[in-house]
Every structure is written in C-alpha cells, then in structure tokens.
Amino acid sequence: GAVVSQHPSRVICKSGTSVKIECRSLDFQATTMFWYRQFPKQSLMLMATSNEGSKATYEQGVEKDKFLINHASLTLSTLTVTSAHPEDSSFYICSARDGRRDTGELFFGEGSRLTVL
Amino acid sequence: GQNIDQPTEMTATEGAIVQINCTYQTSGFNGLFWYQQHAGEAPTFLSYNVLDGLEEKGRFSSFLSRSKGYSYLLLKELQMKDSASYLCAVMDSNYQLIWGAGTKLIIKP
Numbered sequence: 042g043a044v045v046s047q048h049p050s051r052v053i054c055k056s057g058t059s060v061k062i063e064c065r066s067l068d069f070q071a072t073t074m075f076w077y078r079q080f081p082k083q084s085l086m087l088m089a090t091s092n093e094g095s096k097a098t099y100e101q102g103v104e105k106d107k108f109l110i111n112h113a114s115l116t117l118s119t120l121t122v123t124s125a126h127p128e129d130s131s132f133y134i135c136s137a138r139d140g141r142r143d144t145g146e147l148f149f150g151e152g153s154r155l156t157v158l
Numbered sequence: 159g160q161n162i163d164q165p166t167e168m169t170a171t172e173g174a175i176v177q178i179n180c181t182y183q184t185s186g187f188n189g190l191f192w193y194q195q196h197a198g199e200a201p202t203f204l205s206y207n208v209l210d211g212l213e214e215k216g217r218f219s220s221f222l223s224r225s226k227g228y229s230y231l232l233l234k235e236l237q238m239k240d241s242a243s244y245l246c247a248v249m250d251s252n253y254q255l256i257w258g259a260g261t262k263l264i265i266k267p
Contacts, residue, residue, distance in 0.1 A: 047200075075255070083259070084245065084257045084258065084259045085257050087254065087255065090254070132198075134200050134201075146191075146203060147191070147203070147255065148203070149203070150200060151199075151200050152200035154198075
C-alpha cells in the first residue's frame with residue numbers, strides 16, 4: 042500500500058519556539074493532505090486540509106497564523122507550530138489521499154508527538 | 159449536525175468474537191472507514207465500505223447499511239494484540255472525515 046512518512050516522531054521544545062513537522066508521500070502523489078491533532082483520550086480532530094499549490098483550508102477554531110501549513114509539492118506538506126505553548130502539546134498526524142487511485146482511502150503518517158515545556 | 163456514535167469501551171475474551179457497532183448522521187456519505195489505533199500510535203486502516211453489505215478481510219469484517227446509517231466491525235478469533243481503540247469514521251459530501259470517539263477494546267485471556 043501507499044506509504045506516508047512523518048518526521049519527527051517526537052519533539053520537545055521550549056515555550057515560544059517554532060516547530061516544523063513534515064509529511065511525505067513516498068510512493069504516490071498526494072494532491073490533498075490532511076492534518077489532525079489528537080489530545081489524550083480524545084478522537085482525532087481535523088485541523089486543516091492542504092491542497093498542493095494552494096492555501097490550506099482551516100477548520101473552525103484553528104488559528105491559521107499559528108499553525109502554518111505549506112504544501113509546496115505533490116509529495117510534501119509541512120505543519121509549523123509557531124510560538125508554541127504548553128497547550129499545543131499534542132499528537133499531530135497527517136494523512137494523504139492518492140490522487141491517482143482516489144478510492145477514498147486515507148494513508149496516515151506515523152504521527153508526531155509534540156511536547157512544549 | 160454531524161454525529162458518529164460508537165460504544166466507549168468493550169471487553170471480550172481471547173479466541174472469541176466481538177462486534178463493534180457504529181451509527182452515523184452526516185451531511186452526505188462518501189464511505190465509512192474503520193481504523194485501529196494502539197495507544198500512542200497513529201491509526202491504521204482496517205476497512206472501507208461505500209456500498210451496503212459485508213466486506214471480509216481475514217479475521218476482520220465490516221458491514222454497512224446506508225439506509226440505517228449503521229455499520230459494524232466484526233473481529234473473530236480475538237488475539238491479545240487486538241486490544242486497541244477502534245475508530246469509525248465517515249467521509250461526508252465534502253470528503254471530510256468525521257470521526258467517532260473510538261471504542262476501546264479490552265481482550266482478556
């Protein structure tokens with residue numbers, strides 16, 4: 042099946058710094074990528090939908106200036122958490138859809154656990 | 159509003175069969191997914207149903223009834239490694255995934 046690689050898997054940073062998380066589709070072209078956040082004991086929450094070459098679409102309540110998403114190529118999307126605070130500590134997961142197959146199936150990255158001190 | 163309901167927690171015995179139900183109310187329907195998630199890990203894809211009926215994949219099967227807004231995931235010959243959360247998700251008319259809160263499945267020896 043298609044593979045999505047997410048990096049880093051774990052990151053610890055100081056409050057006020059910025060952190061970048063990468064999401065790569067390794068063997069397919071991902072025209073659309075999704076970014077999710079999961080707090081402990083809660084379901085995945087969609088943060089934004091990222092389309093290659095255009096601005097991301099953010100869900101209500103998600104600050105676009107704080108969570109910068111860039112989808113510059115068909116195989117890479119990045120999420121940058123700017124001026125991170127302890128409440129941003131969470132599990133961030135990306136997923137991608139294979140534009141050629143379009144079965145609706147989503148392929149997930151391994152997830153990135155962010156801890157802000 | 160959009161809503162996905164599934165039980166919070168279920169317990170089953172190793173070697174037995176368990177059925178996890180999911181009911182949904184969404185704006186449009188473009189398929190229903192079941193994902194397995196072990197604690198601290200990303201979800202892994204189990205099944206996708208877009209037409210009514212039963213889809214079988216080894217020990218796991220998934221059923222869909224669109225008219226009833228209902229699906230279930232059936233796990234047979236349970237193994238200890240099947241202890242995980244099982245997430246039901248529906249893709250709505252905008253191709254957004256609406257997630258249930260997940261069912262924590264506990265397998266006892």
